[in-house]
Amino acid sequence: MWQALRETIRPKGAELITVGMDTLGAAGCAPAIQAANAAHPSLIDTHHQMASLFGIVNIPQAVWINEEGMIVRPAESAPPPPAPAAEEAAAPEGLDALPARMQEIMVEASQIQSDPAAYHHALMDWVEQGEASQFALSEAVVIERSKPQSDDRARGHAHFELASEAATLGHKDLAVKHFRAAHALVPDSWTFRRQAWSLEPVDAAGPFARFWQGPHPDRPEAWPYEGDWLSDIRAEGPANYYDPFSGR
């Protein structure tokens, strides 16, 4: 769907650049990138520079940048383009065959809210009208709407990078130590949490390994983190998973 969007915006002077945020780097991102076989740049962000540079805290999120290199919309939730009605109406199949935790994850995920129509209407309006678009924000508003930053949050970003590098180098205990610090200091970052959780091997997860993001059902005491995807989304509420599109 994003590839189809890209073909629409390219003739209008806009480009889509995707950035896969994954400590596993090329190995983690390759299957999806290769399956997409996209013509646009598909970049890999091993240590989440997108978080420290742009304030990304969840995925998918996007930043809009104009021809002069100025950000006109800071990091915000970016749902995929609206699917054709026939696709939306199709009910998911095979849920009963999934492990219980995956079924629970799918139930929570189905309650996550977003507004693809509003977002993509705004995106196309900006692509076509540029700075005349009501959705292109002023510099002051862009800065104001970017994520808050504090010394603690900034320290959390530093811990995250150390965690990601430690994980890359095979230093599991160090990675967990720094991931935990990052989670505590940047509590609203789903990407910091999900990255760490996705790296924990759970043999019960089978093909869903990276989406399990929680303890082994028979060994919950071995889970090294304070939260997990299912517990955290239930505590925060799936309706709050993404901030609503702010529009103008």
Next chain:
Amino acid sequence: MLTKQSHLSKNEIRDQLGWDIKPEGACQGEWCLPLSIEEDTAGFEVKALAKALHMPLVEEPELSLSALGPSAIAGHALTSAKAPELALPDLDGNITRLSDYLGQKVILYAWAPY
């Protein structure tokens, strides 16, 4: 930003931390922070630079590695609306820079395989 270095050059500070070192100070877009530290033959000393730019420095002795976090001076993730430089590889290891796309609108889209 991860580093094993004790000093950073102006180019490294620009490319990896997003700050342009100019006579008026360390700048992001039109916003500049006066610098009280000086460059020596090796560059800018990392610890002093971190303090001057209000960036946390976290050290991990077991890896002989340090990480510089983003500056918190503006109270927001963005100090300026000028997009910082982003230089990342593709699957083949070829580096693409965000600045290569000046002259076009860019939708910079973050995703993850988990």
